[in-house]
Amino acid sequence: MIHISQLTREFKNGKGIFDVTFDVNEGEVFGFIGPNGAGKSTAIRHLMGFMKPDKGTAIINGLDCWKDATEVKNLVGYLPGEISFIEGMTGTEFLKMLSEMRGMKDDKKQKKLIDLLEFDPKTPIHKMSKGMKQKVGIVAAFMHDPQVLILDEPTSGLDPLMQQRFVELILQEKGEGKTILMSSHIFTEMEKTCDRAAMIKDGRIILEDTIESIRTKRKQKCQVTLVNKEDIEKLRQFDVSSVTDNIIEIIVHQNWNELIQVLSQIDVRKLHSAEEDLEDVFLKYYQKEEVK
Ligand SMILES: Nc1ncnc2c1ncn2[C@@H]1O[C@H](COP(=O)(O)OP(=O)(O)OP(=O)(O)O)[C@@H](O)[C@H]1O
Known part of the structure; x- marks a missing residue:
């Protein structure tokens, strides 16, 4: 479903991503792991069509993420590493605006997600804590029931109970056959949710394996x-x-x-x-x- 092949983008400072290659199969939860500054967000931004690669391709469901960026954005539920909100809106207003842009007909899933994550969306976003803003972002990524989810550090700012709720959400979506790529620093979360994982360091993939096989490497x-x-x-x-x-x-x-x-x-x-x-x-x- 997601194919990244030799994806390369070098910034002026010499940093970036180099020959990044991996696939995420349909219905699979794939973890993208790496230390700070390794290149996770850069690779994800290419998948969302925000960046043009110097070399290589990123394909989702047969669509080229750069050339067919609009279709890709319609297909995917995306949670950015840093969410940008519009000044002066409440969570409810922000979610309503996105629902209208996506032409969503019902808000059943949105309500379910708000219940699961236990927050008051009527709060003005500028008054929300980091965790609450993250919850709004999660609702926005999942509420239109996309087949593919791309999540950049989804549990950042969430407390342990909410991290657990998030794990439940991922397992439920996986049960419904969604394809999920998520980046994280939290290994236990990966272990609970992912089928396979790739590790990136200094812009290059250094490990790609099933979680089961990584587990058996433990001493x-x-x-x-x-x-x-x-x-x-x-x-x-x-x-x-x-x-x-x-x-x-x-x-x-x-x-x-x-x-x-x-x-x-x-x-x-x-x-x-x-x-x-x-x-x-x-x-x-x-x-x-x-x-x-
Ligand atoms: N627009 C840019 N111009 C120059 N350098 C950049 C740019 N975007 C990212 N970088 C650099 O590229 C490297 C990879 O950054 P990236 O944000 O992809 O890392 P990350 O793995 O998501 O890190 P983190 O876990 O800290 O969010 C870093 O060294 C970063 O400073």
């Missing part, structure tokens, strides 16, 4: 709090990922038995074992210089 780790700090030396033979005072964290590579044997010889105050979370897996990629 097991064991955090040991020692009674005597000196005993840390006895644990150095293992794959130590960090040491803070009397707390040592070890990556366990199927060698639990050996570790347990050593631990049985020393005074342990606390033991905690867990699977590396998705955030750790991604952070490793953020820190690596390797490019696909």
